[in-house]
Amino acid sequence: MLDPGPLLPPPSGLLAELTHRCPLGCPYCSNPLALEPKSVELDTLAWVRVMHEASALGVLHVHLSGGEPAARRDLEEIVRAASGAGLYTNLITSGIGLTPVRLDALKEAGLDHIQISVQDAEQGSADRIAGYAGAFRRKQKLAADVVARCFPLTVNAVIHRANIGRVADIVELALEMGAGRIEIAHAQYYGWALKNRAALMPSRAQVEVAVAEVERLRAVHRGRIVIDSVAPDYHARYPKPCMGGWGRRSLNVTPAGRALPCHAAESIPGLDFWSVAEHSLEDIWRHSPAFNAFRGEAWMREPCRSCERRGQDFGGCRCQAFLLTGDARAADPVCHLSPNHERVAALAAVGEDEPYLHRA
Ligand code: SF4
Numbered sequence: 001m002l003d004p005g006p007l008l009p010p011p012s013g014l015l016a017e018l019t020h021r022c023p024l025g026c027p028y029c030s031n032p033l034a035l036e037p038k039s040v041e042l043d044t045l046a047w048v049r050v051m052h053e054a055s056a057l058g059v060l061h062v063h064l065s066g067g068e069p070a071a072r073r074d075l076e077e078i079v080r081a082a083s084g085a086g087l088y089t090n091l092i093t094s095g096i097g098l099t100p101v102r103l104d105a106l107k108e109a110g111l112d113h114i115q116i117s118v119q120d121a122e123q124g125s126a127d128r129i130a131g132y133a134g135a136f137r138r139k140q141k142l143a144a145d146v147v148a149r150c151f152p153l154t155v156n157a158v159i160h161r162a163n164i165g166r167v168a169d170i171v172e173l174a175l176e177m178g179a180g181r182i183e184i185a186h187a188q189y190y191g192w193a194l195k196n197r198a199a200l201m202p203s204r205a206q207v208e209v210a211v212a213e214v215e216r217l218r219a220v221h222r223g224r225i226v227i228d229s230v231a232p233d234y235h236a237r238y239p240k241p242c243m244g245g246w247g248r249r250s251l252n253v254t255p256a257g258r259a260l261p262c263h264a265a266e267s268i269p270g271l272d273f274w275s276v277a278e279h280s281l282e283d284i285w286r287h288s289p290a291f292n293a294f295r296g297e298a299w300m301r302e303p304c305r306s307c308e309r310r311g312q313d314f315g316g317c318r319c320q321a322f323l324l325t326g327d328a329r330a331a332d333p334v335c336h337l338s339p340n341h342e343r344v345a346a347l348a349a350v351g352e353d354e355p356y357l358h359r360a
């Protein structure tokens with residue numbers, strides 16, 4: 001069995017996908033096409049154990065995500081366990097399903113931070129994108145309840161063809177909601193989002209305006225709100241260092257308990273994912289074949305193998321390399337040095353005002 005040796009640093013983050021159940025139907029959802037049903041979800045005790053194992057391994061912060069984590073009645077117990085184990089706890093929510101009573105219980109359980117997703121700054125468009133009438137107003141109400149309880153609040157907005165012209169309005173909305181931070185994340189084309197790629201894809205001109213707009217907004221709002229952004233990588237020259245490098249910084253646990261190096265890793269065939277039901281988190285982090293598959297540089301092909309940027313971007317995203325080239329060891333074709341880059345350039349040019357396929 002592979003052993004990366006004593007110098008392997010621990011992960012700093014754990015993404016706990018507590019459930020795939022979700023009231024919204026966002027067309028850019030990066031969860032897999034086949035969602036894990038409630039019947040296979042880890043039970044409370046298993047998640048409590050995972051939180052303690054994460055802390056012992058060296059994890060600092062846990063992101064409680066989904067789907068909608070509030071769909072789990074035991075969310076408060078899981079938060080209590082994570083907080084008790086010394087983890088910084090961040091709840092990532094659609095805003096649907098969290099009542100003031102539950103917020104009080106989460107506060108009492110030790111929850112540190114809340115992140116609410118928004119779909120747009122205009123109510124009609126936001127509800128249309130979410131596939132849920134009334135979602136916009138409910139998120140605003142929840143934000144007020146969150147701020148009233150002194151939780152730090154981050155707003156997360158996925159940017160795509162339908163809302164890319166309203167980045168400034170979305171930042172303004174986040175300020176009105178009381179957020180101290182906003183994540184402007186351009187859509188990534190994994191899982192369900194891949195089905196909607198053409199409908200989500202902005203034009204190059206839209207992307208250039210939006211990227212410049214984010215820089216302007218950072219200057220305008222400095223000291224009021226932190227603006228983080230995830231680049232629209234189909235339009236980039238170099239790829240993102242996905243996950244900070246495969247198996248280097250964080251791990252995901254799916255609702256059923258499979259531990260993944262990234263949320264889309266199961267799209268790469270042939271990888272052996274271990275379950276937290278059968279292995280400790282430390283054993284998985286150090287020895288799981290899936291985590292070791294793309295550590296280091298020995299797996300790289302040219303042009304990455306001899307590229308001076310390989311220690312910065314790690315060859316880009318393994319899932320994207322597989323999805324677009326059929327070879328998970330290839331350079332991410334977002335990179336202009338990739339022999340497959342033309343395919344990305346062609347896909348980046350096919351954005352159309354098509355109707356979305358919402359998740360059922
Ligand atoms: Fe990154 Fe590989 Fe492109 Fe170099 S060739 S910039 S390592 S993706």
Ligand code: FES
Nearest residue numbers: 242262317318319
């Ligand atoms: Fe899997 Fe990028 S999403 S490595």
